[in-house]
Amino acid sequence: MRKSSLRRACATLAAVSSLALAATACGGTTKEDVKNDGAGPAASAGKADPGAALKKGLTVGFLPKQVNNPYFTTADKGGEKALAELGSAYKEVGPSSATDTSGQVSYVNTLTQQQVDAIAVSAQDPGALCTALKQAMGNGIKVVTYDSDTTPQCRNAFVSQASAEDLGRTEVQLLAQQIGYRGEIAVLSAAQTATNQNTWIGYMKEELKDPKYKDVKLVKIAYGNDDAQQSFQQTQGLLQEYPDLKGIISPTTVGIKAAAQYLSGSKYKGKVKLTGLGTPNDMRKYVKNGTVDAFELWDPAKLGDLAARTAVALSSGQITGKEGESFQAGGTTYSIGKDGVISLGKPTVFDAENIDRFNF
Structure with a gap:
């Protein structure tokens, strides 16, 4: 059982820019949709309490496919901003290569050892990460995937870019x-x-x-x-x-x-x-x-924002990741669908009027 003193000692903020774009990160191009293997998301202990207060002082570790990639830099800064608003700490770790699967596994293990409260990860290889993520959940850490999913049993919820x-x-x-x-x-x-x-x-x-x-x-x-x-x-x-x-x-x-x-x-x-x-x-x-x-x-900043808010809602007991649950995030109510999937919403349209406001 994790001790609060250890959690506080490890709750260090790592302000960073991160992650990965390229064709793969932009799920709209090469990323596969979530595979439905018939199994639901990893079960969380206890029942959801929609009225529970959001906890403060949490540490959420963001693990992108690749750090210092414009797409993930934008996404993770969205998460960092949301966590600051919610009174919790943001931490980013990750490989410098978008194909370093073993690196992602080692970072999950490191975050587990550091006793973070939640991990938000964009999976490079769903199968390779599963064992490490299950171990994290076994240590009481909530796991949210965003942009790229793993199998439902290996996380609590998946924040999808759009349906x-x-x-x-x-x-x-x-x-x-x-x-x-x-x-x-x-x-x-x-x-x-x-x-x-x-x-x-x-x-x-x-x-x-x-x-x-x-x-x-x-x-x-x-x-x-x-x-x-x-x-x-x-x-x-x-x-x-x-x-x-x-x-x-x-x-x-x-x-x-x-x-x-x-x-x-x-x-x-x-x-x-x-x-x-x-x-x-x-x-x-x-x-x-x-x-x-x-x-x-989609706007990756909004994707990172929702991933962070989902992690805090899970850690606070407002949701467990089961289908049919709902929660408030940034003034919007989100419902959890089949296999623990949460959809960000409709895509963002880019044109001459707004394109210069985005950098990814």
């Missing part, structure tokens, strides 16, 4: 507005076998069944395999095959950047609309030069 349905439907809505709800459109996806991409595309097709899209026709789904050169070539091929194409949706950060690069240097610039999932730093110049009107993703 698959929201991501799929809103991309169609965004493009349809840009083309005036009329014309041929195509999708430039990642790999043909990518589970998350196919799920989002499924919801795109469902959205297109709405009568308001009766004059919008999906003519092709192309695959760039999250490779910049292949995605560039696929964009070129789509426009050669469908000269009347009005718009392209690319639900991958690699694909949308490559498509924007092609369009910006072609006669189609400003004529063929492009949207999808991208990062402000990748897409800023294409928004400013008129190639792209608007695209979307």
